[in-house]
Amino acid sequence: MCLGIPARIVKVKGERKSLADFGGGVMREIDISLVDVREGEYVIVHAGFAISVIDEEEAEETMKIWRLFSDTETSELR
């Protein structure tokens, strides 16, 4: 029950509800009253509520840092 799952906001329907795409053909209506979100953005959904908007730039930054670890010989990271 404590699982948070990423989903894409497909269609906002009024103040609280939105259609969300969970991937693999799964669409569900979720409650978006706890976040400020636009169509096309990704959110973390927990027990039917979006609780956080995913920051794609930060996701890319994180990946960049991690990549340095896959090549331990040349990596500069301390």
Place this chain on the structure above:
Amino acid sequence: MASFFRYRDERIAIGIVERLKRLLSGHLRFMHVCGTHQDTIVRFGLDIMLKEAGIEVIPGPGCPVCVTTPYEIEIAVNLANNGKIIATFGDMFRVKGVKSSLADARASGASVFIVYSVSDAIAIASEHKKKDVVFFSIGFETTAPATASAVLNGVPENFSILSAHRLIPPAMSALIEMGEMRIDGFINPGHVSSIIGVGAYEHISKRYGVPQVIAGFEPIDVMYAVYMLVSQIMRGEACVENEYRRVVRYDGNKKAREVMNAVFRAVDVAWRGFPVIKSSGLQLKRTYEDKDALKRYEDEIDEIEQNLTELMEKQSSEATCRCGDVLRGIISPAECPLFGRACSPHRPIGPCMVSREGSCNILYRYRKSGRL
């Protein structure tokens, strides 16, 4: 969105372990407080990889169903037996209270519904206008704002909430205060943190000098969080860092916190395996008393409580399940003599085997033998 491939790239995990091996000579023990972290760790064998570098990562009280006390469950069971409709999350259904579970109640004719969200519970109340519907509401800071949002938005007259919500940071402090073992650092739960933010943990690092890193739930998130903890220790620092920046902002989700704080107030509650922890539970504020099952059925609950106290006195000697010790990180599930023998997900004895977020359930699912 970036593919999940790199979140799971084994080369990165190996790169991190190799570096940790070079950095470390002694033994370190980190604790996390989230069932989803435990799932990632066991499923991908991160504990085995990290052990090679002298690092132990153990689960704490991160399963909301597991930390709910038998007493709270028994109140829900009794309300169901007394004719109310109980709606709750699936994991709670089979967990035994003092005497029986909600599943037992349903088997003997009570109405118990399993829901995915508080919204489903409200829909049930709208459909069953003649009955009282009680939402047995469990979960940490991730779930509490949803419950609160529903209350603020207005719920049907016949709907009320039996709150067993709990807060994570007070439990972390309690674990250190109890001093049963050395904890060299905490891996903090990503989604709870997306609500409460980085600042909500800072007092713990300041007060106890323990490093913390907020982590996401992909294998590399956890591995990198461990690396960040080790780096902090090497630098001689103790602070709260955020590995899960794509989801967690420094000040969390203000909107969700405002909603939660408008409806709930913090109270002292016991957790399974723990004594009463100060300001670690959430109850409805007086303004929402009419939505609070504890208030609405006060007399009925008083009576239930009296019967329970007698029952618990009789039972106190038959403590066989070691869930409490598992939740405090004192033993690993495999050290429970019942693990995989008398107790399995098909025939669970304690909540740690019932819930898919429980450490016993997770270990059994991915590694039946229980061996590391």
